[in-house]
Amino acid sequence: MAIMQPEERARRLLRELEHHGYRPTPQREAVCWALARHGGHPTAAEIVEVVKQHGIGQATVYNTITTLEKLGVIQSMPLNTDEHTRYDLDTTPHMNFVCSQCGAIIDCHAPQLDLMLAQIASTAGATFEAANVVVYGRCERCKN
Amino acid sequence: MAIMQPEERARRLLRELEHHGYRPTPQREAVCWALARHGGHPTAAEIVEVVKQHGIGQATVYNTITTLEKLGVIQSMPLNTDEHTRYDLDTTPHMNFVCSQCGAIIDCHAPQLDLMLAQIASTAGATFEAANVVVYGRCERCKN
DNA sequence: TTCAACCTTAGAATGATTCTAACTACTATT
């Protein structure tokens, strides 16, 4: 999961769709590819922009992204600093660091984090399903 | 900070405004009161609804909320599950638990959490300013 | 009083997302 090439990511997304009974249409394939190739934390609008060149409409992009999110293979990531919803292809436990100056988003992996969150949830009698951890601060470059 | 009465909360919000050179107008006072009396995690629309009865416009509500957020005395809290941005009057380190079934939002205090997030950020060479931790799961009631 | 800065407001504008309704492409069955 740590270092995954775009092709591998794209295949994984498509496979997950097929596995749940969704047909691997050319449009869906293109959306998965655009998501995987983005590299960072894409917005729906960015994906629309990319696949529009292949004659794919925005409704299809939103449909596909929503489906992928329901399957839990991507995760929506609403931020204070952005008017668009961003998506995270990495659904393993991690923290998203957002630089409050330059806007860069950095994934910080920390396996112990989910354990801790699950523990806090359990003290409230609740179960843990998913987490969205966003930390704001200055990145290494902007610190100075 | 733990148990704060609405009057105390409202006064604190107003005091913060005055302290930063904003005039404590009746409109701003009403918005602060509505925020404090809400008890939970209000949306801008909910506050507009309340203060509308006193002839206060939505622009004023949005202005005041935005100002309070800039001052760091309330915190915006974008969620996956809600079309509105919610606000948290509690800016001390804590986690927001959201029940994926009934939508309830529960504040879970965990002082050690921020420390951990700050540590993770520092391993990436970044500084820690603020955090937004949201955990999704089933609350005590909906677990069964 | 006068002035300038601050505040508030209704209503318009913006813009991301969702909806609609028509069309197309598959799949299974005969």
Added chain:
DNA sequence: AATAGTAGTTAGAATCATTCTAAGGTTGAA
């Protein structure tokens, strides 16, 4: 291969939270 039914796609319209605009009101200092 024809048919029928379901799933998928699409352009464009609709929605709706939030922001903007422009005009008018309030305050306090000089």
